[in-house]
Amino acid sequence: MALQPASTEIAAQAASIIDGMKDLEGPLLPILHGIQEEFGFVPQEVLPVIASKLNLSRAEVYGVVSFYHDYRKHPTGRHVLKLCQAESCQSMGSDAVAARLKQALGIDFHQTTTDGAVTLEPVYCLGLCACSPAALLDGEVIGRIDAEKVDEIIAEVRS
Template sequence: MTVVPGEGSSAERVRAVVDVHRGDRGALLPILHGLQAEFGYIGPEMVPVIAEELNLSKAEVHGVISFYADFRDKPAGRTVVRLCRAEACQSVGAERLVAHARQVYGVELGETTRDGTVTLEQVFCLGNCALGPAAQINGRLHGRLDENRLDTLVMEAEAGDR
């Protein structure tokens, strides 16, 4: 069953995703991934519906959502920039990149620009330690970054969305 964006109420769409994964082993995680794919985030208004459908407490559902950094509670920008801040990347300039990105986009880590173009996030390892500092931009991994290369890659990602 495919849920068509925009059809039905939000609660109906959430229930449709739950129904697709209800029989899965450990159904909560597949459901959360399905909702993230469907809506782009898992809003707080979805938590009671999920909890009711799976006979879980709202706290249990919220706990899983908040535990995993990949689940969002609000929509992300069209371009998501995830900057690695693990020790290997820090040793070769990651903090300089973080400061630069915060200044350029005018947002803190975990925030989205007012116009919804860029979400700036931190991660603590992208598995690209030998090529740090590293970032993931719209799911694509990049290494050996400096401020200019980061700016270029983000501009290219933004241009590709249009």
């Protein structure tokens, strides 16, 4: 995949973030978090900028972005719904919850609704096993999800 040069504005914003953190010990992860916070995802075109400023190869930077699932390569919806798919949640019905959410939203995991309202992502353990099945909606914990809560979540992300 050929990476396009960053636009001047994106490059300037990325450079500012990088310059503010490049002196940290192990700066790549904090820089990537900062860039994702700024843009909502890690634009592929900033990877060469990061690589150059940190004296890394583009492959090294891309490898880190692609390895960690929390780094997004595309913009997300206005809401991000993360549904736990770990064993405890599965044993308590997260597969049925996932199926209901996917059907109601018309998307699969790692997709965003056509209206840009919600992105659905799987996660593997939120540490809420006692409240299985569990999810995070825009960083807010939701436990013991059942059909009624699925309908409430859908109403919230559609409003």
